[in-house]
Amino acid sequence: MMTLPHALRRWTAGMEWRRESVGKSGAMVFRLEKGRQVQYLKVRPRDNRLEPLSREREVLRWLERRLPVPEVLDYEETRSAEFLLMSGIPGRMPMDLRVDKSRIVRWLGEGLRYIHELPPDPCPWSRPNDLLVKVAAARVEKGWVDESDFDPHRRGRTAEELLDELLRTCPREEDPVFTHGDYTLSNILMTENGISGLIDWGRAAVADRYTDLAIGSRSLASHLGSEWVPFFFKAYGLNGVNWEKLRFYRLLDEFF
Ligand SMILES: Nc1ncnc2c1ncn2[C@@H]1O[C@H](COP(=O)(O)OP(=O)(O)OP(=O)(O)O)[C@@H](O)[C@H]1O
Ligand SMILES: [Mg+2]
Numbered sequence: 316m317m318t319l320p321h322a323l324r325r326w327t328a329g330m331e332w333r334r335e336s337v338g339k340s341g342a343m344v345f346r347l348e349k350g351r352q353v354q355y356l357k358v359r360p361r362d363n364r365l366e367p368l369s370r371e372r373e374v375l376r377w378l379e380r381r382l383p384v385p386e387v388l389d390y391e392e393t394r395s396a397e398f399l400l401m402s403g404i405p406g407r408m409p410m411d412l413r414v415d416k417s418r419i420v421r422w423l424g425e426g427l428r429y430i431h432e433l434p435p436d437p438c439p440w441s442r443p444n445d446l447l448v449k450v451a452a453a454r455v456e457k458g459w460v461d462e463s464d465f466d467p468h469r470r471g472r473t474a475e476e477l478l479d480e481l482l483r484t485c486p487r488e489e490d491p492v493f494t495h496g497d498y499t500l501s502n503i504l505m506t507e508n509g510i511s512g513l514i515d516w517g518r519a520a521v522a523d524r525y526t527d528l529a530i531g532s533r534s535l536a537s538h539l540g541s542e543w544v545p546f547f548f549k550a551y552g553l554n555g556v557n558w559e560k561l562r563f564y565r566l567l568d569e570f571f
Pocket of ligand 1: 335336341342343344355357385401402403404405408501502504514515517
């Protein structure tokens with residue numbers, strides 16, 4: 316199983332461990348607690364198909380003074396795995412919070428706008444559409460796309476069919492901003508005062524703002540109900556929805 320690197324043992328000595336989740340991208344997440352101290356340890360096997368945890372570490376460091384994100388406490392790597400230890404963000408995921416849905420949805424929209432308004436200039440990561448489409452095509456070629464994980468309305472279709480559609484529908488105009496890259500409700504923590512922090516930054520980059528609008532609205536619809544999506548767009552400050560882009564970025568997500 317998992318052998319903890321020596322340096323990490325110093326950090327985690329005496330902490331009470333609880334297994335949190337296994338994410339889509341193959342990371343194991345543990346919650347570590349001692350008294351009022353809460354930390355999270357993310358462990359990911361080395362695998363070319365997965366985004367390395369070292370990238371998430373770099374993004375977290377870059378964001379440290381820019382947004383409410385976990386502090387990186389330690390990062391270790393062994394031949395077979397990577398380990399990222401970070402501080403715990405207080406609060407709950409929006410779907411578990413006992414607050415009016417209208418307030419939650421407003422915070423989600425305003426929070427996303429806030430992220431997108433970070434100056435993108437000094438951001439070292441960029442994911443323009445042509446790059447994303449190339450990576451998607453390479454993943455299809457290598458057989459890395461999980462067809463069993465497609466959204467229900469795409470089940471039964473092949474990765475090649477979806478790639479054809481992706482190439483056909485790739486938007487010409489891009490509107491790049493700093494994006495989270497996986498703005499789902501389970502990556503946002505809130506208290507009754509609003510967003511307390513944002514996690515899971517491994518896919519952050521300068522990219523079209525619709526990458527987050529597409530994933531965010533889909534996650535919101537599935538957790539809180541599709542009737543809330545227009546309120547999310549309104550709180551974000553969107554004037555008119557570009558449905559082609561929404562569809563394209565949701566489709567793109569099937570390849571990763
Ligand atoms: N620093 C943190 N503070 C509070 N909660 C956290 C923190 N890190 C992780 N969590 C909890 O653990 C869950 C999983 O963590 P995270 O989203 O980073 O992993 P994941 O979804 O498995 O990621 P990936 O898909 O990138 O592997 C989160 O939804 C959240 O509930
Ligand atoms: Mg997550």
